[in-house]
Amino acid sequence: MLDFIILMAQNGVSNMDVLSVDQFDIKQLEKIFSLAESIERRLKDKKAAKELAQKHFDKQICTLFYEPSTRTRLSFETAGLKLGMGVVSTENAAGFSSAAKGETLEDTINVLNNYGLSAIIIRHTETGAAGKAASVSKVPIINAGDGTGEHPTQALLDAYTIKKHFGRLDNLKVVAGGDLKYGRTIRSLCRLLALYPGNHVSFVSTPELQMADDIKQLLQKSGTTYDETDDVNKVFADTDVVYWTRLQKERLENPGSIDSGGFTLTADNISKLPKEAIILHPLPRVDEIDPEVDKDPRAKYFEQAGNGLYIRMALLDQIASS
């Protein structure tokens, strides 16, 4: 069980921090996915679920959110509770806490380090904040999203969803669509897909929101092929996974300039998808997927959100068991 921790340490991540998808290699990923699967199975068994719900009754975790993200916070907190943990929480650390009085993140972490917590789950507006926290923390830090940086548990749950459906993360055809430039989740998913052989990614977006060069280079280096298009009809017929994203208007300087109309999934354009394909979305969804698509058995985005529970339980269980 400690394998993936040791490997993390080898990758330069101290302790049991979960900071970036880059810290994981295939062996660690498979370990996490297998733990998540085991937890998912146990939660469906009443007796096993009760055992889980008592397992870490003497442990406490803290969700330290400098930026609201109710969905992510509630997922982590439910994960902790289902392992028996106690949860302390702040939803608006930036406005409410001593941060407003000028305290540095490092000081806040140093204080929390003396509260006897088993993990600190941090969400922050600044890229790199989770790493900064981890650099001073003896308590494991889990990055729950830091600005335009990373959100590793989202990437893990995305990959886990694909793995559960296809039984593999290699030799897949993935259409990544929507806001590729600012979309943190697609960038992270690409990083994970690049670890496995034989994947192909089709980027579908407007010229303004194309995938950045760093990810393209990373794909090339790893031997992962890709193409770019602005027409979903060209790529949907031969696809395993559609990973669709929201136009993150809050990250754009001039939101009005972009017409997302052409990038709405509808019952009509998903009709071109193979029967076995799956449609993912990190959510929240605004208007980029028509609600009528929800009924399609290939729409897996709500199940995908639920998979975050198992991934987060797997990570928290590992951390608290060490």
Added chain:
Amino acid sequence: MLDFIILMAQNGVSNMDVLSVDQFDIKQLEKIFSLAESIERRLKDKKAAKELAQKHFDKQICTLFYEPSTRTRLSFETAGLKLGMGVVSTENAAGFSSAAKGETLEDTINVLNNYGLSAIIIRHTETGAAGKAASVSKVPIINAGDGTGEHPTQALLDAYTIKKHFGRLDNLKVVAGGDLKYGRTIRSLCRLLALYPGNHVSFVSTPELQMADDIKQLLQKSGTTYDETDDVNKVFADTDVVYWTRLQKERLENPGSIDSGGFTLTADNISKLPKEAIILHPLPRVDEIDPEVDKDPRAKYFEQAGNGLYIRMALLDQIASS
């Protein structure tokens, strides 16, 4: 124990949702009150209270509040904790969550449905929001107030308080005073009183804030008599229950136009009340009950607020036991 669930289903409320007082008939109400009484009794017994506090240790509930209502939220959360449940919570879902990014309530519920929760307790600014949530939810929804709509657990605790004191909910003389037009709680209480025979309601208010016709018609149909007056002195001498309410200034377009002075309960005007009468108020109270009334043994509003704990525990216990 499952009787009232089955009955709820017959009334067209799917699952174990608690959405409206209208979903309950007398048999169900008596079931809930008897469960609440049993829980109240068990909480006073140390050993039985400990059993309750372990009963649902493997269950989690979520309080999803789009509008702050600290009192109601804390009551539901304490109820959950006293049954051993874990609680995840958001106090300002509207401003903080993905709702701000444009997510629909239905999507939020669909996501939470995959978190393995036993119940979602929703408070919302929009009338009908709880029903909308329930229409897509597989997890039971409890309405903790939706706009000017319903707040069924408040109505249940009001009726429970009367039941506990008089041993019955029929053949009672009830004075309903204050803001009858906008007062959600009085409207709901009238609906419950109309289920039982022989009740009489005296509405005391200004002409501007009189009870609306729909409730009057409902009373008439059920054979519940009522009268209207603007003088408390006329009705207090022959009353069992005084249900007083706050002038909900935040719901008025022109708050300054209303003089609530004549509608303040004082030691003086309650002196006309019979000895066995009780004074209820949904709280918060501003100036419509003089604090000197608090010491009067007939003032039951704080105890009434506490009864919410037993009612909510009864509902949560039922839901989690099914």
Added chain:
Amino acid sequence: MLDFIILMAQNGVSNMDVLSVDQFDIKQLEKIFSLAESIERRLKDKKAAKELAQKHFDKQICTLFYEPSTRTRLSFETAGLKLGMGVVSTENAAGFSSAAKGETLEDTINVLNNYGLSAIIIRHTETGAAGKAASVSKVPIINAGDGTGEHPTQALLDAYTIKKHFGRLDNLKVVAGGDLKYGRTIRSLCRLLALYPGNHVSFVSTPELQMADDIKQLLQKSGTTYDETDDVNKVFADTDVVYWTRLQKERLENPGSIDSGGFTLTADNISKLPKEAIILHPLPRVDEIDPEVDKDPRAKYFEQAGNGLYIRMALLDQIASS
């Protein structure tokens, strides 16, 4: 175990409220410190920690914060959880709750008194609010800071930190520096030091922010000597405890008028301190202690913050065991 409760009652504090440092005499303080020490020891023993984490599983506490103080709130909540308690919480009672509708603090407390809670931990902007709450509450009230008034658990943890290091709270030389006029924590610490014989306090500040006369008179009466200076170099050579504080700019009318530059602890000026001295700070720290000081073994402020956990657990354990 009930000794200190009885003594509290003798000092005129009803019930088991923790409102002010003034309510404690030496005997009670030593009782609390010894309990805190025992809890600290037990938390380090896995088996004993598990026993603690189950001890009060049938109790619930409420953190009722009218003013944000994330650090203090999380410390109390973790303390409760580590004793097995359930926690209900509000971070912004003023803006969110029925307080916004005009409810008095007394009414809020009266309502919460009917929720079956074991303690209410209150933080408020108004001096005296905790006492006001206690005056109507049957449930023990713990003051977690009321305006410029008191923050007794902070004072207790400060004294506990000194006690742990020196084994005593008498015959100590203490330098109290920074914002003495508005600094609630230093004022409270002086009150505790005055209970013990042979202490000497050196006040270091600007003329504008000198210690107020009431504390000086209290020291004099108790036989505690003190001096005043604006030069740290004069007093650091012969000091046991440096208690440094932040310039509370939010409490000043004209923050720009004060130059805190001369009152920054640096590796240079702490080089004059004896080897066995300790440096304390109530935190958050802004720029009044250079981060390079953190590495000095005499810097104890993060450990000090952690000691709050043991003090709060000691108080909550006492209250819940009574």
